[in-house]
Amino acid sequence: MGKIATISAAIKQLxxxxxxxxxxxxxxxTLSGNSGxxxxxxxxxxxxxxxILQAEKPLIDYLKDRSWLESLPEGSLGRTYARFTxxxxxSADGLTExxxxxxxxxxxxxxxxIKYHERQRDAHDLWHxxxxxxxxxxxxxxxxxxxxxxxxxxxxxxxxxxGYLVSRKEAPGLGIGKAxxxxxxxxxxxxxxxxAEWERLLSLPLEDVRAELGIKTATRYRAIIDTTPDxxxxxxxxxx
Numbered sequence: 001m002g003k004i005a006t007i008s009a010a011i012k013q014l015x016x017x018x019x020x021x022x023x024x025x026x027x028x029x030t031l032s033g034n035s036g037x038x039x040x041x042x043x044x045x046x047x048x049x050x051x052i053l054q055a056e057k058p059l060i061d062y063l064k065d066r067s068w069l070e071s072l073p074e075g076s077l078g079r080t081y082a083r084f085t086x087x088x089x090x091s092a093d094g095l096t097e098x099x100x101x102x103x104x105x106x107x108x109x110x111x112x113x114i115k116y117h118e119r120q121r122d123a124h125d126l127w128h129x130x131x132x133x134x135x136x137x138x139x140x141x142x143x144x145x146x147x148x149x150x151x152x153x154x155x156x157x158x159x160x161x162x163g164y165l166v167s168r169k170e171a172p173g174l175g176i177g178k179a180x181x182x183x184x185x186x187x188x189x190x191x192x193x194x195x196a197e198w199e200r201l202l203s204l205p206l207e208d209v210r211a212e213l214g215i216k217t218a219t220r221y222r223a224i225i226d227t228t229p230d231x232x233x234x235x236x237x238x239x240x
Contacts, residue, residue, distance in 0.1 A: 043195050141180050
């Protein structure tokens with residue numbers, strides 16, 4: 001199957017089932033080009049890249065340790081993340097399974113590159129909690145805007161476009177486009193989410209994490225959530 005056919009099929013399935021995360025990975029991988037390599041090279045220039053790459057314990061092991069997360073102080077990133085996954089009924093392994101199912105081809109990557117890419121995948125819900133964007137459709141689109149600014153995968157833009165068209169049709173008049181544009185702006189202002197030392201940040205107060213990473217409040221998204229209670233999620237509550 002050619003790239004166009006693959007992307008077209010993935011988009012149709014994603015529109016039919018917004019929870020089919022596998023299709024997101026299909027689109028991202030198919031259109032990634034050299035964006036992943038460029039992002040990895042930027043990561044390698046960060047002051048703690050080697051520490052992260054040499055760590056014996058991967059990030060996902062921290063995120064799967066619910067007892068440890070719940071032992072962290074109230075209001076910390078890790079404790080809030082644990083609450084987020086409980087309310088949303090998701091697990092740290094969910095994205096791992098979806099990414100494996102969505103893999104289109106085997107690429108020749110170094111061990112360091114594989115560790116980096118897996119780390120970005122596993123940190124996705126930490127990005128949700130840190131930015132305050134929920135797992136509702138608009139929150140996902142806004143977080144994708146942040147993610148594109150941070151990682152640069154062109155496949156993200158395609159997902160945002162189709163998600164915007166579908167969301168605008170389903171919920172006209174909410175200012176969805178302005179909220180997404182705000183996501184792009186906040187993503188540009190944020191400081192190195194792909195290079196964040198999440199293992200250390202998990203124990204810190206969420207507001208301190210947001211300050212360190214340069215994460216500003218998503219006011220347009222929050223305004224929509226305030227007037228549309230059905231969209232409220234743990235991710236939004238985390239930013240309160």
